[in-house]
Amino acid sequence: EIVLTQSPGTVSLSPGERVTLSCRASQSVSSSYLAWYQQKPGQAPRLLIYGASSRATGIPDRFSGSGSGTDFTLTITRLEPEDFAMYFCQQYDTSPRTFGQGTKVEIK
Amino acid sequence: QVQLQESGPGLVKSSETLSLTCTVSGGSISGYSWSWIRQSPGKGLEWIGYIKSTGSTNYNPSLKSRLILSLDTSKNQFSLKLSSVTTADTALYYCARDGDFFYYWGQGTLVTVTS
Numbered sequence: 001e002i003v004l005t006q007s008p009g010t011v012s013l014s015p016g017e018r019v020t021l022s023c024r025a026s027q028s029v030s031s032s033y034l035a036w037y038q039q040k041p042g043q044a045p046r047l048l049i050y051g052a053s054s055r056a057t058g059i060p061d062r063f064s065g066s067g068s069g070t071d072f073t074l075t076i077t078r079l080e081p082e083d084f085a086m087y088f089c090q091q092y093d094t095s096p097r098t099f100g101q102g103t104k105v106e107i108k
Numbered sequence: 109q110v111q112l113q114e115s116g117p118g119l120v121k122s123s124e125t126l127s128l129t130c131t132v133s134g135g136s137i138s139g140y141s142w143s144w145i146r147q148s149p150g151k152g153l154e155w156i157g158y159i160k161s162t163g164s165t166n167y168n169p170s171l172k173s174r175l176i177l178s179l180d181t182s183k184n185q186f187s188l189k190l191s192s193v194t195t196a197d198t199a200l201y202y203c204a205r206d207g208d209f210f211y212y213w214g215q216g217t218l219v220t221v222t223s
Contacts (some may be wrong), residue, residue, distance in 0.1 A: 001169075033208065035209035035210075037210075043215075044202055044204075044213035044214065044215060044216055045153070045210070045213060046213075047209060047210060047211045050208075050209045056211060057211075088152075088153060090153075090209060090210075092208035092209055095166055096155055096168040096169065096170070097155040097208075098155065099152060099153035099154070099155070100152075101152045102152060102153075
């Protein structure tokens with residue numbers, strides 16, 4: 001199975017700052033079959049990005065995804081207070097679908 | 109707006125079978141695939157498996173020997189049965205509509221396996 005490793009584990013930032021989260025795959029994810037989710041405490045994950053770079057319906061354009069092969073990134077250009085949360089990547093290239101362990105974006 | 113709601117016992121004894129049902133509202137179960145995903149502090153998010161509206165299934169190999177997914181189109185529901193559970197199966201269980209990625213999720217239901 002494809003193992004996804006996210007970094008950093010935790011990042012501490014202030015509102016208004018820019019953040020880039022990394023998701024590295026143990027083998028190439030073809031056709032950029034990679035998604036990103038945001039999860040807040042007590043809530044289910046929320047789809048942000050699919051196809052590595054396509055924003056899901058209703059997602060603000062401060063969220064962007066990029067990458068291919070084994071290296072993918074999620075960038076939030078200017079952190080809003082509601083963006084402090086956990087972020088997970090997920091590949092759907094091969095079965096079983098797998099998730100990264102997550103990156104926590106916390107308020108500094 | 110599609111909504112999903114998990115239901116089932118919150119406590120299951122070790123070695124017994126965990127059974128959950130997901131009820132879909134706001135849309136038909138037909139024509140889509142439906143997944144179960146669980147989340148625990150130790151294992152993070154783990155995809156369990158999916159069932160298509162045709163009834164075909166795809167299971168995570170790590171759970172395949174203990175897992176059965178089924179669906180009832182007349183009730184707009186799909187279900188999970190996981191046998192021979194251990195404390196390692198304690199998790200928050202989500203159902204989701206499967207488009208390879210997951211846009212619609214249930215709120216999750218916590219299942220605790222007691223020894």
